[in-house]
Amino acid sequence: MELKDTLEKVAKQTVINKIVGYLDKNPEENMDKIFSAIRFLTKDEFALSQIDFVYNYYKNDKSKHDFIQNILKNTDKKCLKKLFTNFFANANWYAGPKRQKYLDKENTGIPFVMLISPSMRCPLHCKGCYASSFSKKDDIPPEEVDRIIGEARELGIYYIIILGGEPFFNDYLLDIYEKYDDMMFTPFTSGLLLTDKIADRLKKCGNVIPMLSVEGFEKDTDDRRGKGTYKKVLKAMDLLNERGILFGVSSAVTRTNINAVVSDEFTDMLIKKGSKMSWYFLFMPVNGDDNDFDMMLTAQQRDLLGKRCREIRDSKQYFTIDFFNDAPYIGGCIAGKYYFHVNSKEDVEPCVFSHFSTVNLKGRHLIDAFRDPFFKKLRSIQPYNKNMLRPCMMIDNTEVIRHVCKETGAKPDDLGAEKMLTDPIFHEKITKSAHEFIPYAEKTWKDVFNEKGNDKLSKG
Numbered sequence: 229m230e231l232k233d234t235l236e237k238v239a240k241q242t243v244i245n246k247i248v249g250y251l252d253k254n255p256e257e258n259m260d261k262i263f264s265a266i267r268f269l270t271k272d273e274f275a276l277s278q279i280d281f282v283y284n285y286y287k288n289d290k291s292k293h294d295f296i297q298n299i300l301k302n303t304d305k306k307c308l309k310k311l312f313t314n315f316f317a318n319a320n321w322y323a324g325p326k327r328q329k330y331l332d333k334e335n336t337g338i339p340f341v342m343l344i345s346p347s348m349r350c351p352l353h354c355k356g357c358y359a360s361s362f363s364k365k366d367d368i369p370p371e372e373v374d375r376i377i378g379e380a381r382e383l384g385i386y387y388i389i390i391l392g393g394e395p396f397f398n399d400y401l402l403d404i405y406e407k408y409d410d411m412m413f414t415p416f417t418s419g420l421l422l423t424d425k426i427a428d429r430l431k432k433c434g435n436v437i438p439m440l441s442v443e444g445f446e447k448d449t450d451d452r453r454g455k456g457t458y459k460k461v462l463k464a465m466d467l468l469n470e471r472g473i474l475f476g477v478s479s480a481v482t483r484t485n486i487n488a489v490v491s492d493e494f495t496d497m498l499i500k501k502g503s504k505m506s507w508y509f510l511f512m513p514v515n516g517d518d519n520d521f522d523m524m525l526t527a528q529q530r531d532l533l534g535k536r537c538r539e540i541r542d543s544k545q546y547f548t549i550d551f552f553n554d555a556p557y558i559g560g561c562i563a564g565k566y567y568f569h570v571n572s573k574e575d576v577e578p579c580v581f582s583h584f585s586t587v588n589l590k591g592r593h594l595i596d597a598f599r600d601p602f603f604k605k606l607r608s609i610q611p612y613n614k615n616m617l618r619p620c621m622m623i624d625n626t627e628v629i630r631h632v633c634k635e636t637g638a639k640p641d642d643l644g645a646e647k648m649l650t651d652p653i654f655h656e657k658i659t660k661s662a663h664e665f666i667p668y669a670e671k672t673w674k675d676v677f678n679e680k681g682n683d684k685l686s687k688g
């Protein structure tokens with residue numbers, strides 16, 4: 229390491245230690261100092277403008293000010309410090325230049341976050357989900373999960389989302405969270421297997437922010453996920469909240485539960501239970517099931533989801549995100565660019581819904597996936613549409629996935645993906661749905677976004 233790099237590292241570490249000190253003692257009263265130290269560490273102009281944006285919100289918007297204060301007051305100190313050191317300092321300031329080097333040197337983009345499904349086993353039998361048909365023999369062996377996470381860290385990926393299946397089916401993952409204590413983990417869980425003992429370990433780790441799956445109130449949740457799941461997930465929220473562990477909620481939004489999940493009553497209930505954010509996912513027709521299209525949101529509902537997501541975010545002490553309707557903020561589709569998914573067969577996929585791959589990790593290093601023409605091609609043609617409210621290569625720009633797979637040799641990993649490439653009826657239905665959304669997307673793009681998205685992030 230050159231002297232300049234060493235000095236820079238020491239200076240960064242000094243500021244980071246200072247911020248950790250503020251978080252330890254009296255964070256509520258030191259927010260101005262924390263923001264100014266963060267500004268000092270941030271070199272990138274775009275990141276600076278985002279920090280100023282949040283700071284302005286914090287200073288001038290009472291609900292956001294109270295929201296941040298509430299997090300500072302009620303979050304366990306270790307969890308708070310890990311959020312800062314692992315997510316902000318390590319994943320961004322430390323690992324950002326590490327990832328950038330691959331891009332500059334060899335045009336290989338290293339994503340910011342890895343999603344991994346170590347196991348597809350799950351105790352539930354949710355409608356529209358195929359996870360319950362998997363057995364233990366389909367799992368990625370624990371030592372492989374360990375290796376893949378180690379390789380991700382080596383490349384500069386410090387944020388890992390654990391999917392499945394049910395992440396808490398596998399006890400060894402708790403050992404992984406402990407082992408990689410400078411990284412941040414988010415398991416997406418039904419909450420069913422959370423116990424006092426596991427919650428105690430999560431608190432001890434500090435580097436885990438679980439997202440609990442809830443599909444609306446009791447009827448909607450139990451209807452989709454099975455009887456009794458709603459009460460159990462609320463109990464899981466209590467276990468986390470009592471310990472000051474940060475957590476959020478994820479909702480797969482369908483034609484039938486949309487009104488419930490975007491209602492004030494539901495959101496207020498989640499806030500009361502201690503959740504800090506909701507992540508809405510459009511139900512995607514990727515399972516190869518004929519009923520998928522009946523569960524997908526109508527064009528009008530998809531637009532409504534975006535509207536309510538913005539309204540809730542602007543008016544409540546709560547953070548909401550909707551992958552699709554918030555796509556303009558992150559430059560459209562981020563598949564293979566800022567995130568990717570490793571499925572339980574170790575295939576590397578550009579996103580959790582696009583089940584196509586060219587690289588399987590058995591016996592191969594993770595970087596091979598990013599060096600492969602499949603991911604490079606995707607990055608080179610993003611965004612696929614100048615209206616970033618129509619970001620997707622599968623449900624909006626429906627020809628893109630077919631062309632890219634043909635050109636790069638990417639193969640479908642399951643029957644649903646196969647159908648997407650070859651079934652003319654599927655093609656007809658998805659294209660019709662994409663066309664129906666165009667007028668809504670055009671209007672909101674103009675009225676709300678002034679026809680501008682984040683161009684800088686759209687090319688990564």
Ligand code: SF4
Nearest residue numbers: 561563579619620621
């Ligand atoms: S391909 Fe579609 S679902 Fe996947 S990240 Fe892009 S926009 Fe999202």
